[in-house]
Amino acid sequence: MLRHSADECLALADAVLAAVPDGEAEVLVTEDDLALTRFARNTVHQNVAETGLSLRLRLVAAGRVGVAELRGGGADAIERLVRNAEEARRLAPAQDDLAPLAEPDGGDGPCGWSDATAGATPEQRAEGVATVIAAAAARGLEAFGAYSTRATQRAVVNSRGVRRHGRVTAAGLSAVVRGDEGAGYADRHAVDAGDLDPAAAADEVIETAERNQGARPADPGEYEVVLAPYAVRELVAHLSHIGFSALAVQERRSFMRAGERLMSPGVGIRDDAADPLARPFPFDHEGVSTRRVTCIEQGVCRDVVYDTPTALHDGVASTGHALPQPNTIGPWATHLVMDPGTARVPELVAGVRRGLYVTRFWYVRVVHPLRTVITGMTREGTFLIEDGRLGAAVRDLRFTQSIVEALSRVLGISDERRLELGEDGSAVLVPWVRLEGFRFTS
Amino acid sequence: MDDVAERALDEAAVAGASYADCRVVVRTVQTVEVKNGRVARVALHDDEGVGVRVIVGGAWGFAGLDRVDARGAEDAVRRAVRIARAGARLRSAPVRLAPLPPATGEYRTAVAVDPFAVSLERKIEVLLAADAAMARVPRVTVRDSSLEFVREHRLFASSEGARLEQTIVESGGGMDATATSDDEVQTRSHPNSFGRHQLCAGWEAIEEMALPDHAERIAGEAAALLTADPCPAGRMTLILDGTQAALQVHESCGHPTELDRVLGDEAAFAGTSFLMPELLGSFRYGSEAVTIVADATSPRGLGTFGWDDEGVPAERTVLVDRGLFTGYMSSRETAALFDRESSGTMRADGWSRLPLIRMTNINLEPGGSSLEEMIATTEHGVYLETNRSWSIDDRRLNFQFGCQNGWEIRDGRRVRLVRNPLYSGTTPEFWRSCDAVAGPDEWRMWGVVNCGKGEPIQVMHVGHGAAPCRFRDVRVGPA
Numbered sequence: 001m002l003r004h005s006a007d008e009c010l011a012l013a014d015a016v017l018a019a020v021p022d023g024e025a026e027v028l029v030t031e032d033d034l035a036l037t038r039f040a041r042n043t044v045h046q047n048v049a050e051t052g053l054s055l056r057l058r059l060v061a062a063g064r065v066g067v068a069e070l071r072g073g074g075a076d077a078i079e080r081l082v083r084n085a086e087e088a089r090r091l092a093p094a095q096d097d098l099a100p101l102a103e104p105d106g107g108d109g110p111c112g113w114s115d116a117t118a119g120a121t122p123e124q125r126a127e128g129v130a131t132v133i134a135a136a137a138a139r140g141l142e143a144f145g146a147y148s149t150r151a152t153q154r155a156v157v158n159s160r161g162v163r164r165h166g167r168v169t170a171a172g173l174s175a176v177v178r179g180d181e182g183a184g185y186a187d188r189h190a191v192d193a194g195d196l197d198p199a200a201a202a203d204e205v206i207e208t209a210e211r212n213q214g215a216r217p218a219d220p221g222e223y224e225v226v227l228a229p230y231a232v233r234e235l236v237a238h239l240s241h242i243g244f245s246a247l248a249v250q251e252r253r254s255f256m257r258a259g260e261r262l263m264s265p266g267v268g269i270r271d272d273a274a275d276p277l278a279r280p281f282p283f284d285h286e287g288v289s290t291r292r293v294t295c296i297e298q299g300v301c302r303d304v305v306y307d308t309p310t311a312l313h314d315g316v317a318s319t320g321h322a323l324p325q326p327n328t329i330g331p332w333a334t335h336l337v338m339d340p341g342t343a344r345v346p347e348l349v350a351g352v353r354r355g356l357y358v359t360r361f362w363y364v365r366v367v368h369p370l371r372t373v374i375t376g377m378t379r380e381g382t383f384l385i386e387d388g389r390l391g392a393a394v395r396d397l398r399f400t401q402s403i404v405e406a407l408s409r410v411l412g413i414s415d416e417r418r419l420e421l422g423e424d425g426s427a428v429l430v431p432w433v434r435l436e437g438f439r440f441t442s
Numbered sequence: 443m444d445d446v447a448e449r450a451l452d453e454a455a456v457a458g459a460s461y462a463d464c465r466v467v468v469r470t471v472q473t474v475e476v477k478n479g480r481v482a483r484v485a486l487h488d489d490e491g492v493g494v495r496v497i498v499g500g501a502w503g504f505a506g507l508d509r510v511d512a513r514g515a516e517d518a519v520r521r522a523v524r525i526a527r528a529g530a531r532l533r534s535a536p537v538r539l540a541p542l543p544p545a546t547g548e549y550r551t552a553v554a555v556d557p558f559a560v561s562l563e564r565k566i567e568v569l570l571a572a573d574a575a576m577a578r579v580p581r582v583t584v585r586d587s588s589l590e591f592v593r594e595h596r597l598f599a600s601s602e603g604a605r606l607e608q609t610i611v612e613s614g615g616g617m618d619a620t621a622t623s624d625d626e627v628q629t630r631s632h633p634n635s636f637g638r639h640q641l642c643a644g645w646e647a648i649e650e651m652a653l654p655d656h657a658e659r660i661a662g663e664a665a666a667l668l669t670a671d672p673c674p675a676g677r678m679t680l681i682l683d684g685t686q687a688a689l690q691v692h693e694s695c696g697h698p699t700e701l702d703r704v705l706g707d708e709a710a711f712a713g714t715s716f717l718m719p720e721l722l723g724s725f726r727y728g729s730e731a732v733t734i735v736a737d738a739t740s741p742r743g744l745g746t747f748g749w750d751d752e753g754v755p756a757e758r759t760v761l762v763d764r765g766l767f768t769g770y771m772s773s774r775e776t777a778a779l780f781d782r783e784s785s786g787t788m789r790a791d792g793w794s795r796l797p798l799i800r801m802t803n804i805n806l807e808p809g810g811s812s813l814e815e816m817i818a819t820t821e822h823g824v825y826l827e828t829n830r831s832w833s834i835d836d837r838r839l840n841f842q843f844g845c846q847n848g849w850e851i852r853d854g855r856r857v858r859l860v861r862n863p864l865y866s867g868t869t870p871e872f873w874r875s876c877d878a879v880a881g882p883d884e885w886r887m888w889g890v891v892n893c894g895k896g897e898p899i900q901v902m903h904v905g906h907g908a909a910p911c912r913f914r915d916v917r918v919g920p921a
Contacts, residue, residue, distance in 0.1 A: 036898055037529060040706045044529035048898070049521055050506035050794040052491060067483065072490035072508035080488065088484040091562040095480055122528035130532055144710040146897045176710040183709075251584050252622040328477045328586060362713070365831040367844055368862060368921045370627050375842050377835040398833075398840055398866070400921075442840060442866060442917075 001119055002033050002151050003051065006165045013157035016057055019082045023061025023089075026101050026158040028285060028324060030054050033118070036148040037125040042133045047122065056324060057085040060101065063094035065326060099309040099325070102318070104161045107289025109274045109282030114192035117169035118151035125149065128173060128198040135202035136177045141209055143202075145175035149193055156287035164287045168279060172421070173201055176380055177209040182393055184208025185230065185360050185380035189419045189427075191279055208359060208381045215393035218384070218440075224355030224411070225438040226348045226385065229418035232338070232430040234361045234376065235403050236269060237422035240333045242369045242403075244271070244295045245321075246310035247330025255372050255404055256301045263299035264410035268339030270294045271305055271321065277419060278335045278427040283320060290320035293333070299408070307331040334426040341413025341431060348412045348434040350388040356438075357383045357390055361399075372403040375441075397440040409436035447599035450494050450515035455601065457523040459496040461539065463600040465751060466492050466510055467793035472558065475588040476569035479577065484562065491793035494518040498526035500536025506794035540777040540784050542754060544603035549748025551611040552741075553644030557591040560645045565589050568653055569617075575657030576619045581665040587617035587657075588638055589648060592903075596751075604753040612744065612903065613647040614640030614889065619661035621668050628667035628861065630660035630846055634685045635829050640889035640903060641742045663847060666859055673848050673863035675919035679823030680865055681816050681912045684880075686845055687806060688888040688906035689829045694869040695727075695734050696804040696904070698838035699761045700787075700895075701770040703799075705779070712895045713836025716869070717767055719780070725767040728873030731809050731911075734762040736771050738786060738802035743905025744889040745789075745802030752797060754786035761804070765874070773799050791900035798896045803887070805907030809879030813910040816878050818854040824918055825849040825856065826863050831921075842866040844921055862921035872913060880909035 004012070013027040031053040038046035054071040055078070066089025070081045125147045136143035153167035171193035177184050186205035188196045227235075248254035255262070273290035274280050283289050286308055294302045306314070307322030310331055321331035349357060359381030367373040377396050384391040412434035420428045447464040454462035468490040475483040491508040492515055503526025507518040569587045576585040592612040599605050616638035620629040633639040633651050641647045682690065698715035702708060717725070728734075738745055738756035749755055752774050759769045771787035772780075776799065789800040817825060831844035848863035849856040885907060893902045 034898060035525070037525075038897055039532070040709060041534070043534040044501060044532040045707055046504070046796060046897075047502055047525045047529040048504040048506075048796050049525055050898075052506070052508040052794060054489075065484070067485035069485065069487040071488070072510060073488060074510065084486040084488070088486055088562070091566075092484045093481050093566065122525045126528045126532055133532065142706075144706060146710065148897070174710055178706075178709065185710075251620070253584075253620070253627045326483050328475055328482050362836055363833045365833045367831045367864065370625060371921075373921055375831065375833045377833070377840060379836055396835055396840070398835075398842060400842070400864075441842075 009155040013155045019078050024159045026058040028056040029155040032152045034150045038146045039129050040144045041142050055081050057081050059085045059089045064089045064092045099312050101158045101160050102162050102286040102288045105289050110280045111166045112168045112191040112279040114169045117149050117171045117193045120149035120193050131198040132175050132202045141177045141179050143177050148172045162287035164283050168281050175205045177205045179213050181214045182212040183380045212381045212393040215395045218394040220440045222437045222439050226357045226434045228359050229430045230360040231358045232433050233420035233428040234364045239403050244333045245330045246304045246306045261300045262404050263407040265298045266410050267299045267407050269296040270337050271333040272337045273335040275337050278429045284322040285324045286322040288318045288320040293319050305331045305333045337429045340415050340417050343412045345414045345432050352385040355385045375400040398442045400441045401439045406435050411436050446515045449512045450519050451601050453516050453519040454496050459498050461497040464494050466597040469594040472591045474565045476573050477586050493793040494522045496522045497537050498523050499530030501526045501530035501533045504796045538778045539774040546605045549608040551642045553611050555645035557613045557645045571654040572617050572657040576661040579661035581621045582619050582661045583622045584620040590614045606749050608748050613643050614638040615648045615651050619664045621664040623668045626668045628664045630664040632656040632660045640891050642746045643742045667861045670859040670861040672920035673860040677915050679820045680916040681825040683827040684908045687911050688908040691806050693834045696801040699770050700799045701772040701776040711897050716837045716839050727762045727767040728765040729876045730764045731876050731879050732765050732873050733807040735760050735805050736802050740803040742887050743803030744903040745905045750786045750788045751790045752788040754784045757786040759785045771799050795900045800902045801904040803905035808882045808885040808909050811878035812880050816912045820851045823851045839869050865918045875913045878912040885909040
């Protein structure tokens with residue numbers, strides 16, 4: 001449970017701002033309460049919680065910037081924070097082209113908040129875990145995974161009048177179920193822990209695990225594939241990391257070429273912080289309202305996301321995708337949404353004469369950013385598709401594949417989507433996808 | 443801090459904990475970053491809190507709280523106890539810990555020059571000098587350099603009587619030069635990729651990196667890579683520099699010898715291991731040239747400390763002895779399952795996270811060769827430097843790595859620079875093909891600062907002593 005109200009967070013930020021002796025300042029208050037129950041071999045083995053409030057101060061005066069951050073710190077926290085930021089600012093070289101602090105923009109938007117998630121108890125998490133363990137044990141299988149609940153609030157206040165507060169919750173259940181000769185995977189993510197449905201997740205992961213026993217090797221090569229959302233999230237999240245940032249474009253390391261069609265007409269990907277299915281949050285770490293940005297529209301490259309420094313560079317307005325400033329990472333898309341298609345999931349599989357169904361990718365890394373080539377492994381559920389039916393389990397394979405090339409050969413997209421998380425915890429709302437070709441290398 | 447820990451242990455005893463420990467951690471991180479001639483960031487980050495771990499009803503509970511006072515200790519204990527009770531009904535067997543004599547004492551990282559005593563002006567000066575040198579090379583479009591200094595005070599107290607205080611100091615730095623063309627992006631780094639190289643050491647570690655002295659070289663290499671030939675494809679001899687050898691050790695020996703992974707604790711996230719207990723002492727992991735140790739006593743390693751976060755003294759464990767798989771990294775809980783003692787590798791990412799089995803310093807012991815000798819005795823192959831991409835399966839067998847820089851070797855000589863090199867293989871076959879490791883003169887301690895494991899994810903700083911080494915008949919090709 002968060003310990004501070006919205007008013008208390010804003011008052012804390014105001015107090016920091018009031019303690020700044022001169023110049024401009026931006027204060028970021030972030031409070032996070034996270035609890036997680038982890039299980040392995042049908043028993044709970046790790047069970048944790050953490051609560052912390054951090055203060056971050058960016059001081060700007062005479063062309064110099066200093067930043068201090070503090071979590072914990074006791075009664076003199078504000079005094080220490082200001083002193084540290086001022087020391088850093090005083091010694092930083094002066095620069096004549098600093099990006100300004102954000103101005104109030106009057107924006108507003110929804111927050112993905114659930115009192116039930118924020119107040120979830122360890123007993124409730126244990127209940128969800130027990131559902132998965134009992135279902136696995138009843139089939140003679142072993143369950144592994146985690147049930148987490150998290151509440152986060154953020155306040156941004158600056159000396160130009162920005163004064164915002166937002167809060168968001170996240171609940172997640174991930175499960176691997178293992179038999180003697182193979183495993184399955186499923187997860188669920190939601191704003192409200194009541195929407196996780198552990199029983200449904202258990203059914204899914206057990207079905208995958210039981211199907212994935214005694215996997216046989218498959219030859220490397222190019223296969224037609226149907227990718228589950230757990231796998232599609234890797235494509236979409238990596239595409240974003242590689243190229244959806246204005247800084248990546250400015251530094252000539254993005255594949256994005258505005259107006260050019262690089263992918264199939266059915267592919268649409270946007271960043272939409274107001275989408276109710278994508279754990280919405282209305283503003284970024286500068287306090288700028290997060291605008292909807294269409295990155296790929298009907299397969300055509302459109303826009304990228306901006307923070308204040310990259311927007312200044314291009315003479316445009318920030319789209320509200322800043323990480324805490326200043327940073328060298330640049331803006332970041334945190335609410336990725338891929339358009340659904342019209343096909344039912346079984347129809348995607350039914351259309352494949354010979355191919356592979358991939359549940360999940362693992363340890364995906366960028367091999368060549370401009371060509372959007374990534375590599376990784378399949379994991380916990382790769383199956384042959386023969387004559388439109390899911391067939392034998394296949395041993396895990398390594399793929400090395402250009403994402404853009406794969407998404408230029410889309411044969412179908414499901415009407416159903418799942419909320420997934422990127423490695424950085426960002427929301428990624430994705431469907432099942434059928435691709436004409438995907439390259440497995442070993 | 444002592445009072446806070448004592449308060450936590452008292453409260454845990456009253457609440458019925460059969461075991462409790464408390465860590466009070468105060469961490470300060472200073473970061474300085476220069477990008478394209480500008481000071482991009484000067485920041486100081488303070489973080490302090492208390493983490494309490496209890497066993498109640500035979501189950502673990504952990505809570506971390508950002509209050510280092512009696513109230514914080516009490517609140518953390520109450521939450522940890524409730525969590526443990528909630529999980530206890532889902533425990534198949536009570537937690538059992540390997541015996542450990544309670545230790546008392548202090549430990550401090552040995553530093554020649556306290557990095558926090560060095561002026562910010564001097565730190566900025568070093569980075570701006572490196573940046574200016576990189577800027578002299580045309581076609582280099584992005585220049586990034588940074589320094590990071592960490593000071594962490596850790597107090598550990600347990601209900602068994604341990605009372606330990608440690609002060610760990612880290613100094614890190616590095617730089618990247620990126621060159622771009624219409625169809626290529628090439629980055630070269632010094633001393634290592636991943637942003638920086640880091641050691642448990644003082645400012646002297648930064649001076650040794652000599653960032654300005656290497657800046658123009660790496661910028662030139664990045665530019666040259668834009669038009670270099672693609673890496674040749676096929677099975678051939680592979681020579682790795684020390685930094686890439688360190689990452690190869692990390693991924694294919696460090697992680698699979700973590701005993702919690704072997705037992706399935708990470709099965710749903712970080713994965714498991716191919717090194718199952720029945721293989722211990724009999725499995726040929728590598729060639730006779732391969733000896734790998736977990737050594738928390740190695741000078742300057744990021745995994746060097748006095749005691750781990752369970753209060754176990756720093757130890758040296760042989761994981762692979764002249765090719766034979768011989769050991770695991772363990773905790774008190776996992777060691778107890780085998781009636782052994784912990785190898786002292788439990789580490790937590792600050793006060794807010796639970797200690798897990800983590801790498802300390804996983805070192806490939808030096809051999810008797812040298813880089814030049816390896817090249818001179820190679821008929822056809824590649825010499826690869828500095829990691830660019832890394833991926834390995836969840837059992838730590840099937841891997842593929844990419845490097846920033848490659849040199850084709852023909853008849854004992856480097857004949858041409860090659861770009862986008864990749865190599866791939868399967869762990870035991872790969873290490874069994876190792877026929878040479880360079881000697882102590884080329885052996886260095888490297889720091890990896892981005893090792894992720896656990897849920898919630900914990901990022902650990904780990905060390906790897908390594909030297910250039912050679913492998914035969916490896917699958918190599920261009921990205």
